[in-house]
Each structure stands twice: as structure tokens, then as C-alpha cells.
Amino acid sequence: MPTVFIAIPLRRLTGGQATVQVAGATLRQVIERLESSFPGIAERLVDPDDPDKLAVGLAAIVDGEATVLGLRQPLEPGSEVHFLPAIAGGASDRRRGCRRI
Amino acid sequence: MTSKTGSKKSESKKTGAERKFRVVGTRPIRHDGWDKVLGRAVFGADIKLPGLVHGAVLRSPYAHARIVKIDLSKAEAAPGVLAVMTGADMPIAASKVLDLGEEVTNAVFASDRVMARTKAVYKGHPVAAVAAVDHNVALEALRLIEVSYEVLPHVVTIEQAMAPGAPLVHDDLVGSDIGERVEHTNVADHIRYEVGDPEAAFAEAATIVELECRVSRAHQGYIEPQNATALWHQDGKLTVWTSTQGSFSQRNSLSSVLMMPASSIKVVPMEIGGGFGGKIGIYLEPLAAILSRKCGHPVKLVMERRDVFDATGPGPGGIIRVKMGVDAHGVITAATADIRYGAGAYPGASINPAAVCVFACYRVPNARIDAYDVVINLSKTAAYRAPGSPQASFATETVVDEICRRIGMDPAEFRLLNATRGGDRRTDGPTFPRIGNVETVEAIRGSAHYRAKLGRASSPTKKRGRGMASGYWQGIGNKSTVTINVNNDGVVSLIEGSADIGGTRTSIAMQAAEILGIAAEDVHPAVVDTDSIGYTDLTAGSRTTYATGAAAIQAAEQVVEEMKKRAALVWETDEANVRFADGVFTNGAAKNQHLTFKELCGKLDTTGGHVSTTGVVNIRGSGGGSFATHLVDVEVDTDTGKVEILRYTAAQDAGKAVHPAYVEGQMEGGAVQGIGWALNEEYVVGDDGVMQNATFLDYRMPTSLDVPMIDTIIVEVPNERHPFGVRGIGETCIVPPMPAISNALRDALGVRLTELPMKPGRIMAALQAQAGP
């Protein structure tokens, strides 16, 4: 089962849990299951305007590297998932005034 | 100045299994070189178009002021003036700006930044612009625009901005404090990472060192000012010629700010005179576009140097506190970091990369990182070479040096003991793949420089010291497209969308040549506009040679596959019999049937016509990023505080150096930019919120007389995510110089400089404080 590392701002929603094991073959499935366990978490992770996209300014790091497929990113049973602020590379210009996590 | 011109260049440290390369690793002359040494290369400001007119921008003289009224009538009536614009001409309606909050799009900030609507939030903030028959007429017309301002109290330091009751840069900014919504604040963001229990670990630590460091904001200092030329076509389409690090990201930004479809905009990337992260954002482009729409001519805008300093984005300054504890053996057990960066007038200092990089060089089992993005009344900061990493790493690397002194451990040994390796978890969570951190430290430890004695100072008032520091930048992957068109004469054209700032046309062409088995010179690269190539992300994040190179490899591999089919046709054999190696196609089913790539190209017309392929990549991540370790010897005049860099060696992991001369060039240039930031470069901001030293004269970037030769050691720990093992190397090299020099000054003088720049007056003050009253 993939392991999801819960960023500090979201731990309020997971009762303080820092990691959660969640079944799912894609990022979307994992987020859906997370939502059923921890209501409210999905809206912090998913773009309200486009259900295929991560929230603006957020990156999902899967097995060490950022996904480029958004919620469609396939996961392995042993995958590690981190939701982190987007690294933005040399491209920190495109940031929001307020992040969701 | 005693540079060692005799010093050996680029010792190469190879690690791991290696593919045999024919082109990669050689040093061909760059394809665009002739035009550049002949003065023929066309940079942004060089463009000439039929009917071209010139513009100029009126900017706020105040750091923070409400715009009460703008009277354009005199300017509009002036002879030769063709169009005048203000924030009222910017497409986003004023009411939308009031919607700032969680739903805010960055286009609002981007739009607001390029031209103020109701208030100016930094000195140099555009408030109006003019297009006229020539540049001087436009400049003179600016003087006829009457703006009445209501000057507001400003905040230009992080302390001012975070103080209770501080004036607000934006009344409607909604900040986030670890995910909690905060209103009426200048702190746009506070993020936190935590692993283990740092407090418990500190309680057990044998030695703890804590330092608070201050870093001035520093400008990229590219020699070419920002420029933009735009033509708003009668059919509603827009063409923009500009010096940009990313024509497609530029197109996206323009699309958001001008509220028009991206497909209606063509961005033509001109030769770009330096960027270092500073030419990602839009500044003049929307203004040129709107002026063009108003006057019907193509309009050219070129920034003046003063405005480049005042109104474009330097890297942020900050206050960084790092605390680190080690056990009795010198193993790091805990570390915390408090990182506060001044974002400028809009949110978005590079605090997250700072948090990723601050402890990236070390295994830290118990860590907490807090980082704050603070808005202040100075121009919005931008990316600057490894954005966010140098400031934070300055604190970490000086703390590490103090620990080494405290426990009596050699700094190279300490690093080898504590260095992150593949499989180690970063403090922000994810694990590293194979990386070259240890190898860069070993390269420095094995260098002639490390073994050399420091030598006696050149006079009794001078003292010498040596310092070491490491650094990291993660880099990115993402989207690139490369098209290869095969010509009948055996030369291939390589079409790409990556802005070439430092020779990447060649490093990408070489990767295609490697696959095709032809000379680098037989690949003709061209950087083209957004209508002429598939989407390509910007030249930033150390991604171009890595990711666009991967696209070139993919396109070249497709060429080989297609050419095998053609060879099979020539030899009337099954395609499966055709082999390709070292640039030669051979028929495995027949004796003595072989064709070089060039020979086969001559037969394309009779085997089905031309061959054209496109490589499209969207790469996840950088493959672990690039580590560097630098070693520097300094001599300080204790009478004046002046520092001379005596000797400098930089080691960095390039994965595989495609064109070693340009890898060295990045390392040398990054080191010298870092030396500038370390010793002299800063924004001196007066009580009026205005930068006082906004000229090259007073900004004091290093001249050729201020630095020695920079010795380089290219370490090659292959990147598992790139077919040739290539890593992006453009950015990490600016991270180690500042702490390395602070550490060398500590060695020379016995005092710790914690504030950048470590200018002569600060060094003298530190020496006097050490001597006591």
C-alpha cells in the first residue's frame, strides 16, 4: 500500500498522524480514500477549478520526484507520496498569495 | 592579484560505469559563437521592424504611494507622441483586484506588478507609459505626465514588515500560517517541515552551535537590460520579441495578464544577454503590447539600468537562524532553521526551495524548518540562480564550520561523516536517488589546492585564511520539445524552444550528434518562436541541457529508427538486419554493406523522402540535483578590511559533462557571482525606501581585476534519469562561495562574519568588536 506523508498543515485533519498507508493505484484513488478517512483533506490537495490537477502551488512527490501527471500519476504498492509546496525550480515567479497547505 | 594561470583546469573525477562517448565530453566551438564574436547576434534591443516606434515608462518615485490622479493631457498632445497608457488600460478590471484572497490568481499580482492601478508598492513601479516616434521624445513626454501621489508609510525590511501594527503592503493580502488563514498581514506564507524530535536531540547533543545570519537582496546583474518589442496585429493576434528565459512561460504569463488566448500570442525569443532567473517574469512585454494596440505600430521598450535595479526582481534578502547539534563523534543529531525572506512587493520569495536546500547536504535525523515569505515595499524578488538556497545555506555552512572548529574536526572529514547519500531522506521528506555529494567533498579533499599550504601573508597587516563550504540545488525536469529535420547532405537541423543563455544550443546539439554518430558541427541548432516548436519549459532550474537534451536524444533515436528503414530499402533487406553504431549503418545479412549517416542521407529522396522527427519529454524531477563543494583562500588587510581572493577551487557533480568547457564556465561564473554577493553586492535602501546604489558603479559587481582564475573539478556521478547521466549544473555553483569566504575569514581573523555582504567596513567593525573597547 502506498505511504502518504502528511504535511504539517494537514495533520490537523489526520489527527496528528504524519504518515498514512492508503490503498490506491493512482494519486486520485489515494486522495479519494484519504478524503473518506479524513474529510476536508481533498479540498486542500485538488484544484477547485480542475479535478485532474493538484492545487495551485502544490506538488506531489512520488518516489522522490515530482509527478507531471497530476492526479493520474500511477502508484506502486510501495510508493511514497509527499504533498509539498511546488519547488518552482528557477521559476518561483508563479506563486500564489496564499497556499492551500 | 596573484592568479595561478598555470593552474590545471578541470580535473575530472569520474565515478561509476560509463558509456563510451564520441561527441559528449568534447569541446566543439559553439554554433552561435561566430555571430556573437562578430557582433551579428540579434539580442532583444537590437530588433528593427518596419514602422517601429519607441516607448518609455514612467515609474513611481515612492516606495509606497496611493495614485490620486494621473493627468495625461499634456503628454498626449505633445508632438511625436503616439500613445499613452496607464493601469486603466490593463485588461483586468479593478474590481477583480479586490477579490484578492485564497482565490487570487498570480496573474493579478503579475498584472499589478507590471503597472500600478491604484497604488504604487515599490519605487520604480510603473504608473504610465508612452510610445513616440523616437526614444527621446517618449522620455520627454514622460515629464509631461502629471501624477499626484498620496505618499504612504512603507516597510522595506523584514523586521519592519513583521512588526505589530506595521503598514500593510496590501490591505487585502491573505496570508497562510502553516495552512491557517491570516488577514491584515505582510507575512504571505509560513511553511514548516519537521522530522523527528529536534528539542529532545538538542538536549542530548554534545555540541550545539547557533548563528543568525543576514543576507542582502542581490541582483542577478545580467548586462543586458530587460527589453520587449510588441506588435498587436490588426486581426487581434500579438507578436512579442523579447529576451526571455522561457518563451512559452512568457506566452502563458502574457495570456493571463492580457486576458487573451495563449494561441493568439507568438513570443519570439531573441538572443538573451544573461538571465540567472531574472528574465522569467514579465515586465515590459504587456506594456509594449498595449501601447502597440493603441498606436498601431510595433513598439519597443528597453529598460534603463537604474530601473533594472529598482524594478526587476533580484534574489531576496533574508534573516536566517540555524541551530545544529552533534554528538560526541561529530555526527549531526539535530538541526533547526528559521528562514525569513523579503519577497518584495508581492508574495513569492523562494522560501520553499530554501527549506529543501538548507540541510540537503547533511543527514539530519531530527529537524525543523520554518520559512516565512514576507512582503515589503521593494520590487518583487525573482529567481536568482538556485533561488533561495544560497541565503539559507550561508547559515548552515557557517554553523557547520563553527562546529568543526568547536570539536576540532577537519571540515572535509565532518562533511564526509555527515553527507547525504543516495537513499537518505531529505529533511522535507522525499529520499535522494543516486547523488554526488560525498564525491564533491572527496574531490576537494583530493585537490592540489587542499594539500597546498596557505603561505605567508604579503605584509604584516594582512592575514590569510582558508574556507570550505558545500551547496545544493535540486533543479527540475518538465517539458521540452525538439524537432530534427534531416537534410540530404547529412547535416541535421535541430529545432528547439529552449532559450540559450550560456551555450545550450551546443550542449543539446551534441547529445543529438552522439546518437546520430555525426559531428557536433553537423547538427545545426536553432531556437525558434512559440509557433514553431512544441511546448518547452523555460531555461531555468538547471533543466535545459538535462531535459531538452533528453528530448533531443529522443528525436535523434527516432531518426535512427527511420533511417534504418531507409537503409533496409537501399539494401533490399529486412529492417531487422540493419544495425547502427558509431554513425554507420551496416547490413548484418550481407558482407561489406555499410553506409555512413551522411551517405544514407544522400539517398533519402529515393527511399521515401525527407526524415523529420520530434522528441517530446515531460520529465519528472531532476534526478537528484547537483551538489558542489568549494575551497577558497583569502587574504585580508586588517588595516582596511579589504579581502583578496587568492585561490579558488570549485568541485561540482555534473553527472556527465556534455561540453566540459561550458560546465566549467557555469562553475566559474557562479563562483564569481557568489564572490560578489559575499564581499560587496547589496541593496542599500535609504529611509525613503529607495535603493541608493542603483548603478553598476555603486552596486559593485566583481571586475576582472577582483578575482583570480577559478579552478574547477568536474565530478561525474551519473544521473539515473538521463540517458547519458547528465545533471543540470547551472545553479548550485552560486551556493557555496559566500559561506566558504565567511569560513576563510574566520580562519584568517578569528571572527565570524554573519552578514552579507562581508564588506570592508563590516570586517573592520568585527575586528574592532573582537579587540574590545
Added chain:
Amino acid sequence: MHPFRYVAAGSIDEAVAVLREHGARARPLAGGTDILAQLRAGRFELDALVDVKGVPEASALRLGRDGLDIGAAVPCYRIYEDPDVSAAYPGIVDAASLIGGIQIQSRATIGGNLCNAAPSADSIGPLIVHAAAVTLAGPAGTRTVPVDSFCTAPGRTVLGEDELAVSIHVPRPPARFGAAYERFIPRNEMDIAVVGVACAVVLDRSGERIESARIALASVGPTPIVAAKAAASLVGGPPSADAFRAAGEVAADEASPIDDMRGTIGHRRDLVRVLTRRTLERAVQRASGGTASGNTGRGTR
């Protein structure tokens, strides 16, 4: 930039006529390295610039029995590339080879540096310790003003609106005279003096006593400062390290520096001490026939 007339004057009278016509809205143009940058930065605007490089008196560099005459429009390179001038006036050559980089030295003039009257000007201190005087021309004819009373405030001089500087006379130094100028800059080139110190000494016949001395300080006051007390402290005494150190202390007291983007009060006073000592050493070395020249424009190391 506000459009202006460019007038190439062929004589002093022609130049003065243009200045008279426009008053404060005309200025002489020599090397242009300061005034063009200032015009472009909008510091002021003009209706006319009078190029004086074609005025024979302003473009002559003449080394005679009574001293050196430096036309106000003579660019720096002509001074430091002249071996006779270099040998006789090393203190002035020190300054001429420090101003700007090679490109600037092709154009910038000592006369312009003087009339620009920046507190940091590199050439004014050396002129003062060389007891130089500047000849000014105006509608009423010419007058001569000692350089040490020429500057009145930052960017201000005794020049009238319709006057121009024609040339600078530097008297022939007496025997056993030595002078030196050194400045401190954070970089090694292309920088503005944080502090500059010019010294001149005359030794007695024995070479064991300082007969007379002059010290001038740059960048530590609104105008170049003549450190008269520091200079007086040396007279009659030996040219010793102790004496130089003591003079440096006095000079630091005579300085009245401010904090600005280029340096702090404390650092500047420290630098006055150090540079006074160092330039005195060099001046005495030169006065004793030593070869402490060979400035490469690198500032203080």
C-alpha cells in the same frame, strides 16, 4: 534627455560667449564622463554644452621650467602616458591612472574632475598638495584660484555661471619633494573612493627631517579637506613611522565623514589613519629618490 545644443568652441571667447548666452543652462564639456551620465540621470537639464576640447589652452599639456600646465580638457591618459610628467608629478599621475577604467581614462579630465567637485574626486587632493591653482576664464577675463579654495560644497565651486576652467597650473616641485595619492575602494577598479588621501612632503638636505608637508583628504567631508594640523605635526620632525602614525591620528580628527552607501563614519576615520600613513611613506620614499611609483590603478590592497 532634454535636447541641448552642442557647440564646439575653438577659443576661450567662443566658449564664454555661449556660457553667457545660456547662463546656468549651459556648461562646458570636456571628457563628458560625469556630465553626460548626470544629464541622462535627470540630475539637471541644459540647453547647451560647450565642448572645450578644441580650445588650445584647454587641450595643452605643457611641462615647463615653472611647472606643469594641464589644460582642463586633457584626458587622464595623456598625463600618465607622458614619461616626463610621470617622473615629476607622481602624485597627480597616481590619481589620473585611478579614475574609472581604461575607457574612462581616454576621456575623463582632471579639469572635469575638479569642476564636478565630487567630495570623492581623486584628482583634487593631489592637486592641493601640489599647491596647484586653476585658471578660470569669463567675460571679465581670467582669474586664478588655488585649488584648495576652489570647491565650496558637493558639486559646487567658485566658478561663475559664465566662467570655465581653462587650465591647471602645478608649480615645479622643490628639491627633495615627494607626493602620493592613495584611495580605498572595495573593488580594485571602477569604483568611487571611500576615502582618498594625498600627501606631499619636502625633506631637508639631510633627508632626516621633514621641511614641509601637505595633506588633503577626499570623501570625508563636503569638499576635499586640507588636513593642516596633521601636516603641521610632521614639520621639523623625522620622517618616521611614529610620525606618520601620529599624523594619521590627527588627520582622522580633521576629517568630518558621514555614513552613506559607500562607507561608515567609523570605517572612514580608520581609513584616513591608514592611508595617511601609507601615502606619507610613499611620498617620503619618492622625496628620497625612491621609486614608489608604478601605480596600476588598483587602489589599496
Added chain:
Amino acid sequence: MTQAPLPKAHVRCQLNGQPVEFLADQHMSLLEVLREVLDLTGTKEGCNDGNCGACTVSMDGRIVDSCLVLAPEVDGRTIETIEGMAPPGGLHPLQRSFLEEAALQCGICTPGFLISAKALLEREPDADEHRIRHWLAGNLCRCTGYDKIVRAVLRAETAMAPKAAAGRTRRKKSA
């Protein structure tokens, strides 16, 4: 602003070996004339106040910042710009050595450096590293850190005076 515009200056000079005649506003700089009037955009603007050297040209054999020269001042003068540096169809040895040593990255400062370096080598064909660094200090480069630029100038010295300089430069230069 209401007075009649000033007449343009009528200027004749030698430019890259050819006589040239042009009209320019009296306040225009030589840099503006080169770039805007004569379409010679190889000379670059970096700061417009004489502090970066990107606009370096040669005037009567001496290097100057063309942003600090007024157009009417060049009447009767001899100007050389980057466009006049190479022989027809070829490269000046400095241009070649800049390519061979990878002495340019973005290339915006390159024309200025080449003009400055050429003036140095014409005066001092065996200038050492320190002298080269001193001479070039009026030209800013932000990409290279100057290392490869200095090496390129040393290399050009060898190319321009192969016999005299070979031994000395081999000692001075990197392997």
C-alpha cells in the same frame, strides 16, 4: 517644449575603414547613433553611464564608452566597432580565441571585451594576466567569471606572435 526643434548635427567620420556621413540629434550619444542611425547593433548598451563597457568602441585608436561620447564629437574622428574587427570572411585572432576558449556565455558583453582586448594587444602584445585583468576592468561580464576571457586573450597573444610568445605563454597558460 514649444520652441522649434534643434537642427541635427551633420557629422562625417571614418567608421570601420569607410567614410560615413550622418545626421543626428545634437544630444545623441555615439552609441545611439551606431545602433539607431547606422544600424550597427553589435555595440551594446548595458548601463548608459560608462560603468559596464558593453558599448566600448575605438575612437582614434583609444577605447571609449560610446555612451559617453556625443555624436557631434565624432566629427572628423576614426571609429572602429565590432563590425569592423574581422577581416572579410574571417575572424580576428581574438575572436577565434574567444570561441576556442569558450570565453562567452550569453555573449552580450563580448563585443566590448573584444574591442578592449584588441586595443590592449595592439599596445602590449605580451601583456601578462594581471595587465589583462587591469585593462579589461572597465568591461563587466556576469556569466564567465572572467577566467576564460583572460585565457582567450593570452591565447590570442600566442596566435598573433607565435615565435616570440610561444615559450612564455606556454608557461603562463593552462594545460
